[in-house]
Amino acid sequence: MTTTSAAPDYTAIKQRQQATWASGDYTIVGTTLQIVGEALAEAADVRADELVLDVAAGNGNATLAAARRYARVTSTDYVPALLEKGRLRADAEALDVHFETADAESLPFEEDRFDVVMSTFGVMFSPDHATAAREMLRVVRPGGRIAMANWTPEGFIGRLFKTIGAHVTPPAGVKSPALWGAEAHIVSLFGPRARQLHIERKLFNFRYRSAEHFLQVFRDYYGPTHKAFSSLDAAGKAALERDILALLNELDVGGGRGLVVPSEYAEIVITVD
Numbered sequence: 001m002t003t004t005s006a007a008p009d010y011t012a013i014k015q016r017q018q019a020t021w022a023s024g025d026y027t028i029v030g031t032t033l034q035i036v037g038e039a040l041a042e043a044a045d046v047r048a049d050e051l052v053l054d055v056a057a058g059n060g061n062a063t064l065a066a067a068r069r070y071a072r073v074t075s076t077d078y079v080p081a082l083l084e085k086g087r088l089r090a091d092a093e094a095l096d097v098h099f100e101t102a103d104a105e106s107l108p109f110e111e112d113r114f115d116v117v118m119s120t121f122g123v124m125f126s127p128d129h130a131t132a133a134r135e136m137l138r139v140v141r142p143g144g145r146i147a148m149a150n151w152t153p154e155g156f157i158g159r160l161f162k163t164i165g166a167h168v169t170p171p172a173g174v175k176s177p178a179l180w181g182a183e184a185h186i187v188s189l190f191g192p193r194a195r196q197l198h199i200e201r202k203l204f205n206f207r208y209r210s211a212e213h214f215l216q217v218f219r220d221y222y223g224p225t226h227k228a229f230s231s232l233d234a235a236g237k238a239a240l241e242r243d244i245l246a247l248l249n250e251l252d253v254g255g256g257r258g259l260v261v262p263s264e265y266a267e268i269v270i271t272v273d
Helices: 010-022 026-043 061-067 080-092 129-139 156-165 177-181 183-193 211-221 223-230 234-251
Strands: 051-054 072-077 097-101 114-120 140-151 194-208 259-272
Touching: 010 080, 010 223, 026 061, 026 080, 026 114, 026 140, 026 194, 026 211, 026 259, 051 061, 061 072, 061 080, 061 097, 061 114, 072 080, 080 097, 114 129, 129 140, 129 183, 140 156, 140 177, 156 177, 156 223, 156 234, 156 259, 177 183, 177 259, 183 194, 183 259, 194 211, 211 223, 211 234, 211 259, 223 234, 234 259
Parallel strands: 051 072, 051 114, 072 097, 114 140
Antiparallel strands: 140 259, 194 259
């Protein structure tokens, strides 16, 4: 007798994800990552007047980086509250950006529209990896570029996901978002359409006063951590806190002068056929 596993209910999973990312205040964490968006815009060679799409833009790090280079940017996310934070940042710099609520797995744009499609730590959280990749490939023009920054499985954030997953069971059948930082997975998703594919492993340093300070900020403001703690009882909260602090202290290279935790990510630039 054989059994067949039911396909994940991606609609229900995305509804939970939307609630997760709308909780806390991702901007508090997200703005610290702006340097990654700037580096990605340089790696993608974003030019003035190019049409750029930021997928799962969050609070707009890649959006702002491309707009600062005078590209014509459309910034999208499926959490309107995050887009509003990006809009406020763009307005503060007098940057002309179009903001639109959109699901990375069903982008409301015609084929071959954009010169560059970007995402910094965003599209990697789409539950249906293959569909999200197909949508990015669909809306970029032949000869255009797809540029992403994705946390790797081996890096700090990849290990943080595993730590949280040991305490809060992730949705059944959904692949880890950290796979988007693994070269083999990127090749499987984009390789058949890639004229050129460049992947460079880089480090982003999380800098906080202490491990306890990092935990407080992520517990209060970073959606996945915020939701994980809120789902646990007192004993579960204490156990998760202990394990996150242990991970932070293991990886801290600050030498007692503030917390410095390097987190590996993959900077990916794909030129599309």
